[in-house]
Amino acid sequence: MPTHSPRASCGTGRVLPLSFYSQPTIEVARALLGKLLVHETAEGCVSGYMVETEAYLQGDPASHAVLRAGGRWVAKMTERNRQMFGPPGHAYVYFIYGNHYCLNVVTREEGVAEAVLIRAVEPAEGIDLMRRRRGIAPASPANELRQQNAATRADRNLTNGPGKLTQAFAIDMTHNGADLTARPLRVEVGRQIPAGSILASPRIGIKAASENPWRFLVARSPWLSRP
DNA sequence: ACATCGATCTACT
DNA sequence: GTAGATCGATGTA
Numbered sequence: 001m002p003t004h005s006p007r008a009s010c011g012t013g014r015v016l017p018l019s020f021y022s023q024p025t026i027e028v029a030r031a032l033l034g035k036l037l038v039h040e041t042a043e044g045c046v047s048g049y050m051v052e053t054e055a056y057l058q059g060d061p062a063s064h065a066v067l068r069a070g071g072r073w074v075a076k077m078t079e080r081n082r083q084m085f086g087p088p089g090h091a092y093v094y095f096i097y098g099n100h101y102c103l104n105v106v107t108r109e110e111g112v113a114e115a116v117l118i119r120a121v122e123p124a125e126g127i128d129l130m131r132r133r134r135g136i137a138p139a140s141p142a143n144e145l146r147q148q149n150a151a152t153r154a155d156r157n158l159t160n161g162p163g164k165l166t167q168a169f170a171i172d173m174t175h176n177g178a179d180l181t182a183r184p185l186r187v188e189v190g191r192q193i194p195a196g197s198i199l200a201s202p203r204i205g206i207k208a209a210s211e212n213p214w215r216f217l218v219a220r221s222p223w224l225s226r227p
Numbered sequence: 228a229c230a231t232c233g234a235t236c237t238a239c240t
Numbered sequence: 241g242t243a244g245a246t247c248g249a250t251g252t253a
Binding site for chain 1: 234237
């Protein structure tokens with residue numbers, strides 16, 4: 001019996017209801033912290049607790065649904081941002097910098113272009129599969145026994161960034177528009193994060209509207225893209 | 228049709 | 241700490 005036979009399913013099956021995603025987007029961004037992201041593929045199942053998110057709002061100059069045209073910011077639906085206008089509880093996935101995919105959770109009712117970017121998760125299940133997908137060497141047998149859920153230093157690089165976690169979870173454009181209350185990609189209730197452990201900061205890597213503190217994180221989590 | 232640039236990551240200094 | 245990779249969506253012509 002292989003010690004690391006990939007599990008076909010994981011998580012608990014306690015899926016968050018669609019109504020969760022109809023709350024104001026900033027509420028959703030905070031409430032997603034601690035929720036469990038689960039992805040089942042033929043290779044196996046991986047899951048992780050969200051520890052870092054960012055809110056993108058209607059009319060927000062940093063949003064993909066707002067474009068610079070003729071020297072002005074204009075809200076506009078395009079081929080890329082179409083899913084942001086779609087129904088809540090679905091995925092908006094985009095390709096960036098010629099290399100990476102990023103996963104968003106669409107919020108608010110259809111027609112309102114708001115979403116939450118998932119920037120980092122704490123690996124929970126399928127860690128060995130994540131390592132293979134990320135090209136990170138497995139932990140030594142000694143470490144493996146000693147650590148179980150704890151991470152090696154290298155394992156911090158599995159999912160501590162929006163492009164890294166999509167690679168570890170094998171999320172790509174085929175998941176654009178996916179229903180996040182169903183297989184293969186879903187969000188479950190996960191664990192409770194005390195309100196006092198949630199911090200807000202400016203969002204990362206944007207130019208416009210860079211002062212809005214709409215990045216949310218679990219304080220002192222080792223799994224953040226940055227503190 | 229073409230030029231620009233990005234909600235990033237990695238490698239290297 | 242910073243440069244380079246890398247390519248599709250977008251805007252302008």
